[in-house]
Amino acid sequence: MIPGDSVHLCQPGGGKSCGACCGLYNYADSRKASLSLRLHERTRLFREAVRGRGDLPAYAARILETEDPAKRYEVIYCCEYLGFIDPEERKVGCLLHPCGNGGEDLRDASFYGKELCAGHLCPSYHYLSREESLSLVHIVEDWYLYGLCVTDIDLVKTWFRLIADRVHEMPASRRFVVGPLRDISLRFFSLKLTWPYRSSDTNRLGKYYFDGSRYMTRPIDYGALGCEPSRFDGIFQSLASEFRHGGEIRRAEGLIQGYIDDFAARYGAE
Ligand code: SF4
Ligand code: SF4
Known part of the structure; x- marks a missing residue:
């Protein structure tokens, strides 16, 4: 829950958003072009192959198989469900969020789970x-x-x-x-x-x-x-x-x- 009159820093509107706490910058190759391609491919695969929660294991396995897993810090998880949430690919966000899945919240399938994902606010708030x-x-x-x-x-x-x-x-x-x-x-x-x-x-x-x-x-x-x-x-x-x-x-x-x-x-x- 975002406190009082705080600005929604994760999704502040306009043409941007943040996905840092989902591990966005924790890849060894975290250059913009590399991350853009990674998020683009994930989003495409998710939209093509996921019709419901039953399709998530196959999606996750495919990501594991095709993506470069090298990380900056091994102890920080890089979530495979971070993608682009707008057609212009200007906003990063959660592919499991109910807004993109006809109201169904699929985040319980993720590493952190629904409660942590929905409740986390970083210190910037x-x-x-x-x-x-x-x-x-x-x-x-x-x-x-x-x-x-x-x-x-x-x-x-x-x-x-x-x-x-x-x-x-x-x-x-x-x-x-x-x-x-x-x-x-x-x-x-x-x-x-x-x-x-x-x-x-x-x-x-x-x-x-x-x-x-x-x-x-x-x-x-x-x-x-x-x-x-x-x-x-x-x-x-x-x-x-x-x-x-x-x-x-x-x-x-x-x-x-x-x-x-x-x-x-x-x-x-x-
Ligand atoms: S909680 Fe903080 S780090 Fe995580 S997405 Fe929001 S602004 Fe970014
Ligand atoms: S499932 Fe959680 S960690 Fe993964 S992208 Fe969504 S909000 Fe981020």
């Missing part, structure tokens, strides 16, 4: 304010980027804190619907995909990596790089950064600062 949630929903329209960002609480809160500090107020969420403030913020969040200093380790997702038994963060060793800890350290960690020398850190700081400066300049001008 708790930690993101309503304005932060609404603003993010306005800013990011693409399902792949949206799921990466909505689950990165630190990144979202840090961006809105940095710009609010700079313009001396939290911008109202409606200012992110369209226009330059939205575009600058989208470019910032798109660093999740384009960050030039991102580590290529497959066991890293955002600030966390998995050592085989525990999730851990890998602090940036500023001392070894001959510099003081960066004021953007939290952002660097969210972007899974790996720096080779202090010059890269200074360039990275310049990139982030550029987005904040651009935002402040346009904020006053609007």
